[in-house]
Amino acid sequence: MSFEAEVSGTEPLLRVMSLHALEYCERLFYLEEVEEIRLADSSVYAGRAMHEELALEEGEERRSYTLSSTILGLTGKMDAMRHREGSWIPYEHKKGRPMRNEKGEPGAWPSDALQVGAYGMLLEEHLGKKIPEARIRYHAEGVTVSVPLDDTLRLAVRTAVERGRSLRTQKSRPPITEHEGRCIKCSLAPVCLPEEERLSKDENREPVRLFPAHVEGTTVHVVSHKARISKSGETIRIEGEEMEPRVFPVNEINSLVIHGYGQISTQALHFCASREIPIHWLSSGGTYIAGLTFGAGAVHRHLRQYAALTQPGVCLALARKTVLAKIEGQLRYLLRSTRQLTQKRESVRNSVQALRESLHGAAHSEGVEALRGMEGLAAKAYFESLPVLLPLAGEDFIPEGRNRRPPKDRFNALLSFGYSLLYRTVLESIIAVGLEPALGYYHTPRSTAHPLVLDLMELFRVSVWDIPLIGSINRKQWDPKSDFTITKEKVWLSETGRKKAIVLFERRLQESWKHPVTEYSLSYRRTIELEVRLLEKEWSGQPGLFAKSRLR
Numbered sequence: 001m002s003f004e005a006e007v008s009g010t011e012p013l014l015r016v017m018s019l020h021a022l023e024y025c026e027r028l029f030y031l032e033e034v035e036e037i038r039l040a041d042s043s044v045y046a047g048r049a050m051h052e053e054l055a056l057e058e059g060e061e062r063r064s065y066t067l068s069s070t071i072l073g074l075t076g077k078m079d080a081m082r083h084r085e086g087s088w089i090p091y092e093h094k095k096g097r098p099m100r101n102e103k104g105e106p107g108a109w110p111s112d113a114l115q116v117g118a119y120g121m122l123l124e125e126h127l128g129k130k131i132p133e134a135r136i137r138y139h140a141e142g143v144t145v146s147v148p149l150d151d152t153l154r155l156a157v158r159t160a161v162e163r164g165r166s167l168r169t170q171k172s173r174p175p176i177t178e179h180e181g182r183c184i185k186c187s188l189a190p191v192c193l194p195e196e197e198r199l200s201k202d203e204n205r206e207p208v209r210l211f212p213a214h215v216e217g218t219t220v221h222v223v224s225h226k227a228r229i230s231k232s233g234e235t236i237r238i239e240g241e242e243m244e245p246r247v248f249p250v251n252e253i254n255s256l257v258i259h260g261y262g263q264i265s266t267q268a269l270h271f272c273a274s275r276e277i278p279i280h281w282l283s284s285g286g287t288y289i290a291g292l293t294f295g296a297g298a299v300h301r302h303l304r305q306y307a308a309l310t311q312p313g314v315c316l317a318l319a320r321k322t323v324l325a326k327i328e329g330q331l332r333y334l335l336r337s338t339r340q341l342t343q344k345r346e347s348v349r350n351s352v353q354a355l356r357e358s359l360h361g362a363a364h365s366e367g368v369e370a371l372r373g374m375e376g377l378a379a380k381a382y383f384e385s386l387p388v389l390l391p392l393a394g395e396d397f398i399p400e401g402r403n404r405r406p407p408k409d410r411f412n413a414l415l416s417f418g419y420s421l422l423y424r425t426v427l428e429s430i431i432a433v434g435l436e437p438a439l440g441y442y443h444t445p446r447s448t449a450h451p452l453v454l455d456l457m458e459l460f461r462v463s464v465w466d467i468p469l470i471g472s473i474n475r476k477q478w479d480p481k482s483d484f485t486i487t488k489e490k491v492w493l494s495e496t497g498r499k500k501a502i503v504l505f506e507r508r509l510q511e512s513w514k515h516p517v518t519e520y521s522l523s524y525r526r527t528i529e530l531e532v533r534l535l536e537k538e539w540s541g542q543p544g545l546f547a548k549s550r551l552r
């Protein structure tokens with residue numbers, strides 16, 4: 001191995017910080033440096049705050065000194081350097097505690113030592129003078145430890161740089177770390193899903209929950225046609241005729257949805273774009289029109305997705321899993337809703353039978369067309385049985401099967417509107433995970449909707465919208481007159497109807513349930529994201545858990 005080769009002008013230098021990640025876990029290095037995924041959790045924020053505070057202090061130190069070297073292949077910003085006994089010494093500040101040896105003496109963690117060693121070598125090259133040591137201040141205990149810049153540490157730094165450069169050329173993610181305890185403190189655990197990966201290798205494992213249960217922030221829906229959306233300081237302001245102005249701090253918004261013809265200012269658009277807040281436009285009837293979403297840095301994820309989803313065998317296998325999950329969801333819901341009443345169960349007997357047959361047929365389908373046939377038969381049986389599940393609805397809300405584009409009755413208008421909201425939610429999760437929504441595995445590409453969104457929506461139609469909607473109709477929460485606009489050709493929701501549907505949908509997304517595979521509780525909103533991440537694991541990481549969750 002040669003360490004003397006200078007990094008070429010086209011190869012970016014490695015960040016010294018990245019050596020810290022590399023020593024901790026190669027997968028973490030890859031996610032951060034190659035895929036450019038960086039999530040700032042509370043400990044990262046606390047660390048940044050500490051560095052900012054320190055930067056405000058003045059003293060004999062030189063602070064935040066940036067150094068780069070094409071010979072070492074490194075660039076980085078030291079926290080500080082001090083002149084001691086004739087030598088400059090790099091200093092690094094750490095929020096946590098030092099490592100302790102068996103005698104209880106404090107020392108540097110290997111990843112921290114690598115980081116300060118790299119700063120020392122950069123400084124050495126810059127000054128042309130030998131740097132004897134570097135120091136790390138561990139603030140949790142107020143302890144400073146010395147790290148000798150000896151040959152062992154120099155070799156470790158150079159070896160790490162070589163390893164980092166080699167990993168950067170790799171197309172696939174390195175495996176998860178064997179040091180399970182490290183994942184608990186890792187800020188990228190919700191992206192990496194190491195526990196879910198371990199579970200898919202050992203189904204008896206009880207995974208530690210590292211995936212967050214809820215999404216922070218709110219989705220802001222703007223329903224009024226006359227609404228004006230503008231930026232005001234660090235807030236988004238919504239005002240208009242016949243409505244009280246509403247102000248939302250930008251850090252509390254995770255998505256903005258404009259229904260109909262509300263106006264948004266260019267400043268507000270720029271502001272949302274700069275904060276990566278997605279904006280979606282839906283028609284008054286609930287059709288998804290367009291979205292402004294963000295997915296920078298996802299090149300590697302797109303390439304892996306493309307490589308997987310251009311293989312017909314992979315697509316068929318994923319489509320089969322999806323259709324099986326969908327039909328089983330419909331079947332379980334039907335059985336669950338008629339469990340107590342023999343008469344009801346008798347009325348849906350044919351549908352239940354048809355769903356069981358479709359399930360069997362889908363499991364043995366040898367092509368996508370056959371799968372579509374089974375899905376179609378199941379959908380027909382499911383929709384035919386829905387009137388039985390609506391005993392308190394009143395005739396205004398009893399559907400005659402499924403109809404759409406345009407919906408011809410109130411039930412179908414509600415169903416279509418909720419599915420549009422679901423489309424937007426699934427799209428956001430796909431973008432957040434870094435997949436390409438236009439590249440799916442089951443639905444036929446068409447210009448009006450992204451195939452991957454339609455593919456994944458199949459997993460959630462029943463649980464996220466059908467169930468709460470049918471419940472709300474049985475509780476008589478809808479006014480057949482004021483909540484709908486009805487013409488000869490179609491039925492759609494009025495402004496009050498849309499508002500009610502949005503509240504019902506968003507409430508459902510916040511509801512928690514116990515995931516039957518991972519056995520931890522999480523909101524439906526997070527469940528959608530989890531499923532997208534598990535889909536990605538089918539081709540990058542450990543497959544096996546995608547589309548396995550079912551209604552209980």
Ligand code: SF4
Nearest residue numbers: 025028177183186192
């Ligand atoms: S969660 Fe664990 S395996 Fe994944 S990147 Fe972090 S430390 Fe590595």
